[in-house]
Amino acid sequence: LSARLAELRDLPAETADGVRIRLNANIEFPHETSAAIERGADGIGLYRTEFLYLSSEQEPSEEDHYQAYSQVVREMCGRPVVIRTLDLGADKMGHRPLVEQEHNPFLGLRSIRLSLRNLDLFRPQLRAVLRAAVHGDVRVMFPLITTIAELRQARMLLNLVAEDLKDEGIPYRGDIPVGMMVEVPAAVVMLENFVREVDFLSIGTNDLAQYTLAVDRSNEYVADLYQSSDPAVLRLIARCVEVADNAHTSLAVCGEMSSMPARALLLLGMGVRNLSVPPSSLPRVKKAIRSVSINQCQEIAARVMKLEAARDVDMYLLDRLGDLV
Ligand code: PEP
Numbered sequence: 001l002s003a004r005l006a007e008l009r010d011l012p013a014e015t016a017d018g019v020r021i022r023l024n025a026n027i028e029f030p031h032e033t034s035a036a037i038e039r040g041a042d043g044i045g046l047y048r049t050e051f052l053y054l055s056s057e058q059e060p061s062e063e064d065h066y067q068a069y070s071q072v073v074r075e076m077c078g079r080p081v082v083i084r085t086l087d088l089g090a091d092k093m094g095h096r097p098l099v100e101q102e103h104n105p106f107l108g109l110r111s112i113r114l115s116l117r118n119l120d121l122f123r124p125q126l127r128a129v130l131r132a133a134v135h136g137d138v139r140v141m142f143p144l145i146t147t148i149a150e151l152r153q154a155r156m157l158l159n160l161v162a163e164d165l166k167d168e169g170i171p172y173r174g175d176i177p178v179g180m181m182v183e184v185p186a187a188v189v190m191l192e193n194f195v196r197e198v199d200f201l202s203i204g205t206n207d208l209a210q211y212t213l214a215v216d217r218s219n220e221y222v223a224d225l226y227q228s229s230d231p232a233v234l235r236l237i238a239r240c241v242e243v244a245d246n247a248h249t250s251l252a253v254c255g256e257m258s259s260m261p262a263r264a265l266l267l268l269g270m271g272v273r274n275l276s277v278p279p280s281s282l283p284r285v286k287k288a289i290r291s292v293s294i295n296q297c298q299e300i301a302a303r304v305m306k307l308e309a310a311r312d313v314d315m316y317l318l319d320r321l322g323d324l325v
């Protein structure tokens with residue numbers, strides 16, 4: 001680590017006018033925790049647990065999950081760790097074919113839908129999360145929540161495994177914060193209802209943009225239509241900020257948008273105060289945060305919200321924040 005990076009690590013993610021931003025790390029493997037700490041992450045904002053599934057030869061056991069989570073939680077020494085439950089399906093398939101070939105896998109049996117239909121997969125993971133919570137500040141987050149029923153089912157299952165652990169005399173913590181990812185437009189539309197039933201929200205701009213714009217971002221024919229800076233996506237994010245603020249529910253942005261410095265500053269201007277980015281992006285994003293005032297960000301956001309196309313948004317950001325884009 002260079003001296004400049006090390007210096008930046010010890011400085012807070014704070015704007016020039018002193019507004020503290022929570023800057024967390026997204027990780028996929030426990031070994032990335034050290035990189036997150038070295039680059040000064042305030043916590044783990046998104047632990048993509050499906051990678052344990054995708055990287056191992058055999059299906060991971062409850063013990064495998066528990067060991068992986070405990071390692072991350074212990075290493076973070078009391079800082080928050082948001083464990084996202086399995087986000088398998090669509091582009092992320094394990095060894096066991098969990099679904100037959102689907103015509104539209106991104107609209108299919110993926111993520112929380114798949115977990116809720118495969119309890120032999122989901123239950124061991126939830127048990128491991130509650131067991132690992134004994135070692136630090138663990139929060140659990142459900143991906144791709146689309147309906148209230150899904151959220152309630154997932155929460156109910158979490159309560160059931162807590163009761164099992166209690167009956168079995170296994171150490172666990174049952175009262176951990178429960179959150180959901182906001183990455184389906186339906187969840188944004190219904191957000192007033194969701195905030196009554198969760199402790200925190202995290203916007204996944206990758207999927208939110210994909211589902212809002214009806215664009216498969218891995219499809220080269222339409223990839224240019226995929227932009228998290230699209231005004232339609234920005235309006236959905238603005239709505240999330242408003243609903244979360246009114247309900248005093250904490251809101252983070254953990255999609256790739258938050259690791260693009262100019263877009264991260266746009267998010268601050270829109271009222272977001274919690275970002276989660278890959279460890280490699282932490283220094284860049286922190287540097288950007290420290291270089292602006294909240295007023296500047298708000299002024300930029302106000303102008304951006306009047307624009308009608310992603311291209312105009314990007315050009316404006318380039319013009320205002322050129323060296324950061
Ligand atoms: C997202 O959709 O923005 C997100 C963070 O989840 P993933 O990229 O793992 O789908």
Ligand code: MG
Nearest residue numbers: 183204206207
């Ligand atoms: Mg997603």
